Amino acid sequence: MMLFSQRLENEQATSGFGAALASVLRSGDVIGLVGALGAGKTTLARGVIDVFAGAEEVPSPTYMLVETYEGEGATLWHFDLYRLEKPADVWELGLEEALEDGICLIEWPERIAGLLPGDALQLDLAILDDGARLVTASGPENWRERLRAAGIA
DSSP: OEEEEEEEOSHHHHHHHHHHHHTTOOTTOEEEEEESTTSSHHHHHHHHHHHHHOOSOOOOTTTTSEEEEEETTEEEEEEEOTTOSSGGGGGGGTHHHHHHHSEEEEESGGGGGGGSOTTOEEEEEEEOTTSOEEEEEESOTHHHHHHHHTTOO
């Protein structure tokens, strides 16, 4: 179910959206970040991670495929599945453990779509003609109130 769309004027707004999202995340959450190369998926993830774990330097996990960050009461797993060769390979990256009690931020979640829980939040990022981004959130209705509590819905 589509929850809302929001225009993000620049990289700072995209990162700020992620920072606001971090305030309502809890163990068991799965957030899929969908969009073309350069759409802002990693920028949004960095905003989440900066607030959640206080990590100022957040490398893109493109080559490692996954990075973990310790926050208060949970581990945040940042997956970048762009280079994943086949969906089953994600189990070797620790997805099962991450889904048990972690928070998962997954770039390119469409590569493992059948393996994700039905209550995941999906954030689609699109590049607009003027260079801004449009983020469209979809997922179960219970996310709507949480996103409103974060001030982003």
